Amino acid sequence: MSPAFEPDDVVSPVAASEAEIAFEGALRPRSLAEFVGQKKVRGQLQLLLDAAAIQQRTPDHILLAGPPGLGKTTLAMIVAQETDRPLRLTSGPAIQHAGDLAAVLSSLVPGEVLFIDEIHRMARSAEEMLYLAMEDFRIDIMVGKGAGATSIPLDLAPFTLVGATTRAGLLPNPLRDRFGFTAHLEFYETEELVRVIERAAQLLGVTIGAEALVEIASRSRGTPRIANRLLRRVRDYALVEGGDATLAVVQAALHLYDVDELGLDRLDRAVMTTILQRFDGGPVGLSTLAVSVGEEAETIESVVEPFLVRIGLLSRTPRGRVATKAGWAHFGVVRQSDALFGDDL
Numbered sequence: 001m002s003p004a005f006e007p008d009d010v011v012s013p014v015a016a017s018e019a020e021i022a023f024e025g026a027l028r029p030r031s032l033a034e035f036v037g038q039k040k041v042r043g044q045l046q047l048l049l050d051a052a053a054i055q056q057r058t059p060d061h062i063l064l065a066g067p068p069g070l071g072k073t074t075l076a077m078i079v080a081q082e083t084d085r086p087l088r089l090t091s092g093p094a095i096q097h098a099g100d101l102a103a104v105l106s107s108l109v110p111g112e113v114l115f116i117d118e119i120h121r122m123a124r125s126a127e128e129m130l131y132l133a134m135e136d137f138r139i140d141i142m143v144g145k146g147a148g149a150t151s152i153p154l155d156l157a158p159f160t161l162v163g164a165t166t167r168a169g170l171l172p173n174p175l176r177d178r179f180g181f182t183a184h185l186e187f188y189e190t191e192e193l194v195r196v197i198e199r200a201a202q203l204l205g206v207t208i209g210a211e212a213l214v215e216i217a218s219r220s221r222g223t224p225r226i227a228n229r230l231l232r233r234v235r236d237y238a239l240v241e242g243g244d245a246t247l248a249v250v251q252a253a254l255h256l257y258d259v260d261e262l263g264l265d266r267l268d269r270a271v272m273t274t275i276l277q278r279f280d281g282g283p284v285g286l287s288t289l290a291v292s293v294g295e296e297a298e299t300i301e302s303v304v305e306p307f308l309v310r311i312g313l314l315s316r317t318p319r320g321r322v323a324t325k326a327g328w329a330h331f332g333v334v335r336q337s338d339a340l341f342g343d344d345l
């Protein structure tokens, strides 16, 4: 099954190519003060870090939950920077065995911040090891097999775990409970994205007007990663055209990249038109929908749906996914049952 959705799609909120990772690195805010939006989470994190500093201990473990591209990695980096501690980055898929995690944990220096991205994708055996490590800064290493197996306890340096997940619901309770603080990152408001783009434009040396900023922000799916990426495309367009990033340039550039006024991309449109045309507006189950659009169910659930639900085009019901009235209206499709019986929407 070939995916309908590539990580480099212009409005894909998922992690991008090497070139984009370098581009993102240059734009990352370095402190909580520079981090735009998520006011509540910023306040809560600041308090947690200040309290730890006063007590001269490692800050509590932190879980960051939310859709991709909202700033989880950036916040983990900020936690390390603000507390002046080294940072180790790894991810759930890289931890396939308990031994992979033991190697990371046993090499941490005192106070280090360990960031595990996509923590819900870590191996089960490693999860169990992590419980003890988080609670007691200790792990048990099993040596040998069967009746002769023994466990050797190993003390760890105290560390702060920052876990990131797009699927908080998939984390087992014992793991979730061991985080001292869970932050739920929300999609950003347009005004917040305007500030993200304004800051990025300054760093990139792009001259951009107020209307153009709002236009990019309102097509960025509430996601800073997408806002920065659209700005990059607009900058390229302005460069080639030999002018500033005006509203007309933004509109032309985003039209070229097929980003509509709501910021919907190919996969969003594929999901919506499948529900509308193939399933007459739903309800349709997630796995059926995934097969119909040729995409992983997880991508649909964690990347596509949260935004479609947020902007009111789709609703999730116990019987399946259903297009809302606004969904029908946005795509200008007429419900087959209404067409048959001549009802108005």
Ligand SMILES: Nc1ncnc2c1ncn2[C@@H]1O[C@H](COP(=O)(O)OP(=O)(O)OP(=O)(O)O)[C@@H](O)[C@H]1O
Binding pocket: 013, 014, 015, 023, 024, 025, 027, 028, 029, 034, 035, 036, 037, 067, 068, 069, 070, 071, 072, 073, 074, 075, 117, 164, 196, 224, 225, 228
């Ligand atoms: N609040 C913010 N203010 C300014 N820029 C931000 C903010 N949040 C994210 N960004 C920018 O958006 C980009 C993506 O952020 P980041 O990598 O932290 O997202 P993420 O949630 O970790 O995504 P993923 O789950 O895919 O790893 C970065 O370039 C970062 O600079």
